[in-house]
Amino acid sequence: MPHFLTPAHTVPGLLLTALLWSGTAAAQSSDNTHHSHHPAPSAPTGAADASALPWVHAEVRRVDMGAGKVTLKHGAISNLDMPGMTMVFGVPDRAQLTNLQPGDAVQFTADKVNGQYVVVNLRPLPGGTGR
Ligand SMILES: [Cu+2]
Numbered sequence: 001m002p003h004f005l006t007p008a009h010t011v012p013g014l015l016l017t018a019l020l021w022s023g024t025a026a027a028q029s030s031d032n033t034h035h036s037h038h039p040a041p042s043a044p045t046g047a048a049d050a051s052a053l054p055w056v057h058a059e060v061r062r063v064d065m066g067a068g069k070v071t072l073k074h075g076a077i078s079n080l081d082m083p084g085m086t087m088v089f090g091v092p093d094r095a096q097l098t099n100l101q102p103g104d105a106v107q108f109t110a111d112k113v114n115g116q117y118v119v120v121n122l123r124p125l126p127g128g129t130g131r
Contacts, residue, residue: 053109060104068094090118
C-alpha cells in the first residue's frame with residue numbers, strides 16, 4: 001500500500017507546516033514581549049493584518065531610496081500608540097517610494113516589525129501637493 005498516505009507520515013508533515021507558520025509569526029514580533037498594539041495576533045497572514053491598519057496622514061520630508069527609508073511628518077498612529085511627529089520609517093516595499101518627493105502629502109499605514117517602525121502601505125493624497 002502507498003505508505004505516504006499513512007497518518008504516521010502525514011501528521012508530522014502538518015505539524016511541521018504549523019510550526020513553520022507560527023515560527024514566522026513569532027519572529028516578526030520577537031522584539032515585543034507584549035502584544036498590546038496587535039489587536040488581532042491570531043491573524044494567519046500579513047495581508048489580513050495590514051488591511052486592518054488605520055490610514056494616517058503625513059507629509060514627506062525625506063526619501064532615501066537606497067536605504068529604503070522615508071522621513072514622514074505624520075499624524076497620530078493609533079495602532080502604534082504614537083502621537084504625531086516627524087520620524088524615519090523603514091520601507092520594505094521600496095516601490096512605494098517611487099515618485100515620492102519631499103513636501104508630498106500622503107497617507108500610509110505603519111506597523112512595528114522586529115522592533116523597527118515600517119511603512120506597510122503608502123499612497124499619495126490626491127490634490128495634496130498643489131502640483
Ligand atoms: Cu512617529
